[in-house]
Amino acid sequence: MDHTDGPRPRAVTIYDVAREAGVATSTASRALSNPGRVSERTRAHVVAVAERLGYVPNRIAQALPSGRTGLFALVIPDITNPHHVGLIRGAEAQAAAAGHSLVLADSQEDAAVELAHLRRLASFVDGFLLVSPRAPADELAALLHRHPAAVFNRPLAGLPGVVTDIDAASAQVVRHLAERGHRRIAYLRGPDTSWADGERHRTLAAHAAEHGLEFAATGHHPAVLDSGAPAAEAGLATGATALIAFNDLIAIGVLQHLERLGIDVPGRVAVVGADDVFGASFCHPPLTTVTSPAELAGRALVDLVTGTAPDDPVLPSELVVRGSTGPAR
Amino acid sequence: MDHTDGPRPRAVTIYDVAREAGVATSTASRALSNPGRVSERTRAHVVAVAERLGYVPNRIAQALPSGRTGLFALVIPDITNPHHVGLIRGAEAQAAAAGHSLVLADSQEDAAVELAHLRRLASFVDGFLLVSPRAPADELAALLHRHPAAVFNRPLAGLPGVVTDIDAASAQVVRHLAERGHRRIAYLRGPDTSWADGERHRTLAAHAAEHGLEFAATGHHPAVLDSGAPAAEAGLATGATALIAFNDLIAIGVLQHLERLGIDVPGRVAVVGADDVFGASFCHPPLTTVTSPAELAGRALVDLVTGTAPDDPVLPSELVVRGSTGPAR
């Protein structure tokens, strides 16, 4: 019984309800969606008829005049990243609670794909939730001109957003390593289109300088597990005793590669990640990382785009010390 | 510049294009969406004008007469599960390739929520992708009456679907354990509304019998990490030397609990999972599990619901032996 071809069987419309109830369509409409406008008697009658006929309003038809669908697009650079999964979950939950739904769009770390998604979905959705968008600011602004949007981890002029407290996180990471006696640290960079990567780079360098540590950076590396091997190699080549990865995916990849090489973690080199994704607590050794309240961020994005939250909150982010960091050799 | 209240600024419509191009709206419409129907000269002209004005068709308006939005609802019992993440990714990719988009709906393992999602999204989407649906078959059938749908891991009369080859997987698991000398095995059950759980239970029991093994089952356990502790306790209480968890989430939770208890895996007890999720290869010890081609399943669901794939394929599923299983003590 699949109706993949041909039009779907016709559903009950408000015209059917009105006819059956013996009232005008306007009255039927008001009885259902603007109850104060008709008498209680008619309202009850129309509702009863609608119920009996199994009437369900056609939301496309409702959306046409109002322009509101109750749909929001969630645009993500990489669905694969477990960190983003937390954000999806939070956003979905918050949207559902408000009677909205999310349309999912994966831009595969590609600015062009991202912009294409915005264009394609623009007339369908009431707003956009942009997770670390990769496209240039001016092109984003041009496309978002007539839509509300909320942005995660990238300040964009005129758009509300949430960011994680990258500076505070970097400060904690550097202090932690300095206290353990590390004198030379390396940052394994993430995607070059990532604002967060730039921030981590900048703030790590600054805090390293404060502590009098030598600082090196390698990359950019794609934010995937497979970047672990090249990132580890590049990191080791800098002579650092502590490797700070852009995120946990890369960090876990680094751990795997170091294990293959027989390099002891944290004995010979310390490794730090970011995001505290699923798996960070039970990889080998458990990963010292920086939390990122992804679920909270997802909820905040929905609140921002629906106008029920203050602008630009900074989400707390803090160091979780596990087994992958220890005293410098 | 957020337009969260008040109507959005008016966009360019096809009427604007037609007027500007000096043709009738019907001609403008055909020039853009039915090019064979107008002369090349007018087509080019209209297209140029549309381009210049920045015209983007209003997809809601397009959807109203046709009833087709190009949106498909992906209904999932639990977005949190990394296994489902793979499926989401596959489905999203395949949908995007065909110019469609996905609306995400998390039913939180709750049949009522699941049905509510179906009702709420019905008039918006062209079809449903149901991942291990939890609701009773008759209620699903009633709601899906006028919509195509494709189902993952649950045969439903009249609906196309894909399932993983649970029987083959169970056979491999039991043989593997029997060969290692295990004589008594226990299955740590998943959610009672899960069809896959019933199948795993049935097939594991059957294959255990074939091999002359004693078989016990515990649960139902929710399919989350935190089920690990109670599931491990219940499993150990059966006296089994091998614990087969409903999925990797539970299995990893079991590993963590056993580690806390100081019980050696695989020395004292073997643990097997299912799904081969992110993390299964690097938890401690690495988990012996059964693959589930989630991404493939996601793609297949999209193909099924758009009518571009054969019905009811069985997806291969096979054992990956890692460190969590070994010879019986």
Added chain:
DNA sequence: GCCAGTATGGCAACCGGTTGCCATCGGTTT
């Protein structure tokens, strides 16, 4: 130069709701 046939463009209806405005009705007030 006339006619048939085809290519092209336009009118208007339709998808299924919502809503501004007007007509009517019943009940009060004077």
Added chain:
DNA sequence: AAACCGATGGCAACCGGTTGCCATACTGGC
């Protein structure tokens, strides 16, 4: 009894596209 008022219900337009059908213009054949 006339005038007035608020409550209620209906007509028709509108949201922005697509499409069936008809009119016209243009083509080639004789």
